[in-house]
Amino acid sequence: MMTSTLKISALTKRFGDVAALSDVSLAIQPGERVALLGHNGAGKSTMMKIILGLIPATSGRVEVCGAMPGSATARAQVAYLPENAAFHPALTGLEQLRHYLSLRSEDPGQAQQLLDQVGLGAAARRRIGTYSKGMRQRVGLAQALIGAPRLLVLDEPTSGLDPVSRRDFYALLDQFAARGTAILLSSHALTEVEARTDRIVILSGGHLVAEGSLPALRRLADLPVALHVTARNGYAPALMDALPGAILVGGALHMACPQSEKLALLGRIAGLGDKVADLEVLPPSLEDIYSHFSRRDGQ
Amino acid sequence: MITPRRILATAATEFRIARRNRWVIIAMALMALFALVLTAAGSAPTGGLGVDRLSVTVASLTSLAVYLVPLLALLMSFDAIAGEVERGTLPLVLTYPVSRAEILLGKLLAHLAVLGLAVGAGYGVAALAALLTDAGSLAGMPALWRLLWSSLALGATFLGAGYALSSLARRPSGAAGLAIGLWLGLVVLYDLGLLAAVVADNGGWFTTSAFPVALLANPADAFRLFNLSASAATAAASGVGGAAAVIPLWQSLVSVLVWPLVALALAHAAFRRVIP
Ligand SMILES: Nc1ncnc2c1ncn2[C@@H]1O[C@H](COP(=O)(O)OP(=O)(O)O)[C@@H](O)[C@H]1O
Ligand SMILES: [Mg+2]
Numbered sequence: 007m008m009t010s011t012l013k014i015s016a017l018t019k020r021f022g023d024v025a026a027l028s029d030v031s032l033a034i035q036p037g038e039r040v041a042l043l044g045h046n047g048a049g050k051s052t053m054m055k056i057i058l059g060l061i062p063a064t065s066g067r068v069e070v071c072g073a074m075p076g077s078a079t080a081r082a083q084v085a086y087l088p089e090n091a092a093f094h095p096a097l098t099g100l101e102q103l104r105h106y107l108s109l110r111s112e113d114p115g116q117a118q119q120l121l122d123q124v125g126l127g128a129a130a131r132r133r134i135g136t137y138s139k140g141m142r143q144r145v146g147l148a149q150a151l152i153g154a155p156r157l158l159v160l161d162e163p164t165s166g167l168d169p170v171s172r173r174d175f176y177a178l179l180d181q182f183a184a185r186g187t188a189i190l191l192s193s194h195a196l197t198e199v200e201a202r203t204d205r206i207v208i209l210s211g212g213h214l215v216a217e218g219s220l221p222a223l224r225r226l227a228d229l230p231v232a233l234h235v236t237a238r239n240g241y242a243p244a245l246m247d248a249l250p251g252a253i254l255v256g257g258a259l260h261m262a263c264p265q266s267e268k269l270a271l272l273g274r275i276a277g278l279g280d281k282v283a284d285l286e287v288l289p290p291s292l293e294d295i296y297s298h299f300s301r302r303d304g305q
Numbered sequence: 306m307i308t309p310r311r312i313l314a315t316a317a318t319e320f321r322i323a324r325r326n327r328w329v330i331i332a333m334a335l336m337a338l339f340a341l342v343l344t345a346a347g348s349a350p351t352g353g354l355g356v357d358r359l360s361v362t363v364a365s366l367t368s369l370a371v372y373l374v375p376l377l378a379l380l381m382s383f384d385a386i387a388g389e390v391e392r393g394t395l396p397l398v399l400t401y402p403v404s405r406a407e408i409l410l411g412k413l414l415a416h417l418a419v420l421g422l423a424v425g426a427g428y429g430v431a432a433l434a435a436l437l438t439d440a441g442s443l444a445g446m447p448a449l450w451r452l453l454w455s456s457l458a459l460g461a462t463f464l465g466a467g468y469a470l471s472s473l474a475r476r477p478s479g480a481a482g483l484a485i486g487l488w489l490g491l492v493v494l495y496d497l498g499l500l501a502a503v504v505a506d507n508g509g510w511f512t513t514s515a516f517p518v519a520l521l522a523n524p525a526d527a528f529r530l531f532n533l534s535a536s537a538a539t540a541a542a543s544g545v546g547g548a549a550a551v552i553p554l555w556q557s558l559v560s561v562l563v564w565p566l567v568a569l570a571l572a573h574a575a576f577r578r579v580i581p
Pocket of ligand 1: 021024025044046049050051052053
C-alpha cells in the first residue's frame, strides 16, 4: 500500500468571521502533481501555509510525510515557494542560495548549479535588489529545488514567468515527480498549469468544488460543444433548414450541443454530404471548464 | 535541537548584510570618533590622582559605553524580525529546518561581532593613546579587558531586548519607536529618576535599601557599577560611580551576566509568537 505524502481531512480555517477554508479534504501520493486552482481569495495560500505549519488550522487534520505540519520532520522534507517570494536585497542570488543550502545541511557549492538550472546563472553575483520580479521568482524556484524534498508546495510558481520559462519549469517539476516528489502548486488560471499536472483541485470560496484529472473534469462539467459548419456556395439556407438551432455568422453556421449528443449531430452533418464545405468542432476551453466549477459554488 | 552549523550559517549571512548596509563601518567609526574625543578632552595630567592614564581612560570609556553600546545594539536589532516580516522573507525561512532559537542566536552572533569590532576600534584607539602618553598604563590593562567583555554582555542584553521589541511590534517603524523609548527609559530617564528620588529621600530608606537594588536591576547601571567598582579609578568617575563603593562587586557581576540571558529568553518568547 502506498502512503500519502500529504493527507488533509476536514480542514477548516477561519480568520475571525472569514471562513478561508471549509471542510477541505485532500490526499497527494508520492510522484503526483496536483494543481490547486481558484480565484483570488479562494483559500489557496491559506491552505499551503497550514500545510507548512506557518499558521494553525481552526479544525481538521493535516499530516505531512507522516508528521505534524511544521514539525522538524516535516520541515526537513518539504520545500516551499511563497507567493511573491522575497529575499534580502543586499544579498546576491548566489549568497542567498548558499545560505539556504547550509540551512538544509547541503553543500553550499551547489548554489551556482541551482541558479543555472533556473536560468539565473549569469546574474548569480548580482544583488537581489537589482533583480526583476521574474528573477526573484526564479531564486524562489531554485531554493525550492534544494535537496530531495518529498513534498513541493509552490504558491503561484508560474506567475511572472514567460511561456518558455514556464515550460522549462514544468520540465523541472517532471524530473522531481519522476523521483517520487509529490507536488502541490497553485494558480488562478487553468491555462497557466498547461495541463501538465496529474490532478486538478478547484477551490471556490474556501470549498473544494471539484477534483480530478483534466479529462475527468471535462466530462464532469459536461459543457456544450460548439460546432461551426461552413456551407458550400448557395447551400446555407438548406443547411439552416436541416440544422435547427443554428445561427448564421459570417457565412458559417454556429451551433452548440451537449457532449452526449455530439456524435449524433456529427452523424447528421456528415449525412448532408457535399452541401458542407467544412466542419469545425470546438471543445469547451480550459477557461470555460474552470469558470464552470469555480463559479458554481462561489460567492 | 540547536545546531551550530545552522547558527553559524545564519550569523555569516547576517554579518554580510550588516557589512553591506555599512553597519560595520558606521559602528566602528562612531565608537572610534567618540573615544578620540574623550581622549583629547581628558588629556590633562593625572598625576595627582595616583592612577595610571589607561585606568582613567577606562572610567571615561565606561560612561561613553553606557550610552553608545545600548544605542548601537538597539539600532541593529529593532529591524531584525519586523524587517523580515515587512519584506516578506520570514515565512520562507520558517519553513526551513531551522528553529527560531537558531535564527535568533545567528542574528545575535552576527550583531555581537559588529559590536565587538566597534568597541574594539573605540577602546583600541583610546587605549593606544593612553599607552603612548603614560608608560605606567599597562597597569590598567585588566580594567580595559573587563570593559571590553562586559560591553559585549551589555550589547547582548540590548540586542535581545531589541529582538523582543522587533517581534512584538511586527512593523519596523513601530519597533524603532519602542527601541528609542527603551533606550531613553533605561539609559537616560531611569538614572534621572533615581537621582531625583535620592535627593528627595535625603539619606532615608530609599537611599540605603532600594537604591542599590534599583541600580542592579538596570543592565546599564549594573554595567557601570561593575566597571567602576572593579576599577582603581572610581574616584575619577562621577554620578552613580559613588554608589559603586557600597555595592559588592559580585552583585553587579551577576547582573551583568544574567541580563543577557533574560533578554534573550524574552526575545525567544516574543519571536515564538510571531505568525508570519
Ligand atoms: N492573515 C489573514 N487575516 C485575515 N484574513 C485572511 C488572512 N489571510 C487570508 N485571509 C483571507 O482568507 C481568504 C483566503 O485568502 P488566500 O488563502 O490568500 O487566498 P488565495 O491564495 O486563494 O488568493 C481571503 O478572504 C483572505 O482575505
Ligand atoms: Mg494566494
